[in-house]
Amino acid sequence: MTISTPASRAAMPLDGGARNLKELPARRWAALGIDEKLLRCAVLYALLGIGMGLAMAGSHDGTNRGVHVHVNMLGWVSMVLMALAYRQFPRMAHSLLARAHFWLHNLGLPVMAAGIYMVLHQLPHAEPVVAGGSMAVAASFACFALNVWLNAFSPREAA
Template identity: 45%
Template structure:
């Protein structure tokens, strides 16, 4: 899960930079919240989670780690796609923002439980 999270986070980094470039070139900054959330929740948070999972194999191999990965990677694109649609006037996308955010937040909560349960000093520490 650690390496998968890191690899997926790079995809979100590319998307975040792409959205930033689009806004800069077009002078249309409506997607600022999408840009910020993709970079924070996609690139940064997933990279850090991936590093933690890589450093702590018990957390990485747990069912909580696997569920976190999927909830994060289902919820974030749904939330960001719906948010992008919403800021451009598609008000019917608003419920999808909540569904994506709730899905991702559940993944983050499971990540927190996983860290508290499975991140421990090794025998050599």
């Protein structure tokens, strides 16, 4: 019996029969899979979160810690884990729940981060902003969770 694990699978073939990486065409955003889109978004959140961390460390001012934490943990850590899940379980990537997750996560998180900033700096009208953003992010995780339970399985190879 052969069980296909990620490590035992053949490496992904290069697109379009290209012989080396230089021959690969640049891929348009619209042509990317949800895993690739999430990975690209995640690295942007990582750069933003790390930039904030450096600014906090440099200024010895931790006021924005809550923004830093959630940009890093929801934008980088969670998003990259979700990208890998979509990569591992293609049935999940093709579900409408994946699109709902993608948009709720990427529209909700900037609003949530702005709302946390507003709370931490005691700006007016912070509550509805942070609540709206957080609910959208929570809804995005709910879509992802439902998608896992409905679609996260791979057909096993015949024994």
